[in-house]
Amino acid sequence: MPRLRVIGIADTDSYVKWTAALVGSAPADWERSMRILDTPLAVSNEQQRAALSTSGLSAEAVTRVTFEQLRQSVTADPPDVVILGARGPLVRVLSRLFAGLPRRPVIVTGLPGISIPATRKALIYRQGADLFVVHSQRERVEFAALSAHTGIRHRFALATLPFAAAAARGSARERDDSSSDIVFAAQAVVPRERADRLEVAQMLRRAALADADRRVVVKLRAAQGEHQTHLERDSYPDLLRSLGPLPENLVVSTEPMQSALDHAAGLVTISSTAAIEAIARDIPVLALDIFGVSPALINVVFEGSGVLGSEDDLIAGRFRLPTEAWRRENYLHDPDEDDWTAAVERFVDLRRRGLLAEATLRTGRGGRLRSAWERRTVLGPMDPSPVGRFALMVGVPARAVVQTVQRARARSQVSRSAGPMSSR
Structure with a gap:
């Protein structure tokens, strides 16, 4: 069986640290590497060195890429698994990229630290993932309950918080x-x-x-x-x-x-x-x-x-x-309870047999232009595409109008609810 190949993708300081540590904690027989995506909030070289220092991932396994370089490389040679370590809006953009590949990889995501209480936004932005990694038994219970309550479906798996694992090893x-x-x-x-x-x-x-x-x-x-x-x-x-x-x-x-x-x-x-x-x-x-x-x-x-x-x-x-x-x-459970790597391997088996289901992506109004706008807002000037520039020009004023209407509706609702009170 070919070696399982996993790539972590991150940009900001806390997510680079988390992604590097999670990828570095994966089984040694996996082919592990990482890409740091060029965004306006990307880590400095010094932050990168600090993040890698206790991750278990070598500096040689990490490269910096633009969005276009990432797109070209994964289109030409898709990995088995991608671990998306990023803020929610960027995870959504990256999920669309990978979900659109002919032989898409297994998409894994998670949050880089204490994530109690569970939030609806975390579920919505990461809806395109096959697997959502959590780091405590309490997180698994709370996120699963919120997922069931909201109808935002996710599959959760447990991994020891990578920083805690590194600390416990005296790394x-x-x-x-x-x-x-x-x-x-x-x-x-x-x-x-x-x-x-x-x-x-x-x-x-x-x-x-x-x-x-x-x-x-x-x-x-x-x-x-x-x-x-x-x-x-x-x-x-x-x-x-x-x-x-x-x-x-x-x-x-x-x-x-x-x-x-x-x-x-x-x-x-x-x-x-x-x-x-x-x-x-x-x-x-x-x-x-x-x-x-x-x-x-x-x-x-x-x-x-x-x-x-x-x-x-x-x-x-x-x-x-x-x-x-x-x-x-809370975060310091027995490592034997971790099941994220076993869950990843099950998804990879489905992928290799052509049975991996399509990614569940939340679609909003605007279609391709909306997707371009979301990409432009997270990549900023690192997205040189003409459609991205056009989407930003259209999207910013359109969003302002929508927000103005929403505020007006909210004020109107407040006024209506206050009316009976004032007449008493």
């Missing part, structure tokens, strides 16, 4: 037994408001001042000028500078997370997946609940874990590890 370096750093895992949009982010910066400053013998390391996702999956409007370096003179033991770092954890006594965050990496290495964590617990903060998953805490806990160094029951349900 960076052995942890320093004298570690004393407090590592703060920064996030681009959690919290979102400037005032809240400034409050976090002030808190980190107070934590550094409280104990000069420990470093407080603000671990960033990207260096200045590098892109992230989500746009960061108020960066922590800028916020910290606005506070005036800073203690010497408050430092900013862009090193890989695994390297930062090598010297960590504890990790603090709002809801970063880095918390799972730390727990996998038995490094205690603190998930700050100073702004509450909500889906917008992506910290609902930590309810019942025992790791939620306050600024007082941070200052006092009260970090902790979650309960065993929480670990089993």
Whole structure:
């Protein structure tokens, strides 16, 4: 039987890290490689090196391509499997590309971190995939329930969160037994408001001042000028500078997370997946609940874990590890429970026998022009096609009109519902 060939495709920092790690964790007898797609948010070379450092995928197996180069290569020689690691709109565009090939590959997708609660958008954008990879028993239950409730059909399979698997293997370096750093895992949009982010910066400053013998390391996702999956409007370096003179033991770092954890006594965050990496290495964590617990903060998953805490806990160094029951349900299950590779192999068998069903693609109004517009919006100037430029010229004003009409309808509905109230 020919060797199973899988290609991962990603563009932004978190998705490149996730895709490389998932492809790198695939069976050694698979032919594994990856393509980094040229988009306006594509990773820098340094971000790429950091993502590959603990992935299990060699640098030689990764190449950068334009959309057209990708299209030409997979049309000429389709792989057995593609793993699409990207934001939802780009997954939709790539799914259309692969679904249209004469011998289309098996399409696999997933999300790069904590994905509780399950969302309808995640299901809709990834509807063209044959397999949706989730990373915990809880995710599988919640996504399956949402899929059944909405009628947006998906097949789900379980894989240990690749970052947690790498951490558990000790894939960076052995942890320093004298570690004393407090590592703060920064996030681009959690919290979102400037005032809240400034409050976090002030808190980190107070934590550094409280104990000069420990470093407080603000671990960033990207260096200045590098892109992230989500746009960061108020960066922590800028916020910290606005506070005036800073203690010497408050430092900013862009090193890989695994390297930062090598010297960590504890990790603090709002809801970063880095918390799972730390727990996998038995490094205690603190998930700050100073702004509450909500889906917008992506910290609902930590309810019942025992790791939620306050600024007082941070200052006092009260970090902790979650309960065993929480670990089993949330990202740290027994790896023997993983079934994603077996599911992929079943789909590949169907493909090779000519029995792979057509991909289920959500179609909207606009046909080919709509598809061109969606491609142009995710690729930006990296899509030089004339139809893409035309679709953008038509689509932007048309979308503005639709949004104006929708807002007017919403206001009208509010007015109608308020009428009876005011007459009482």
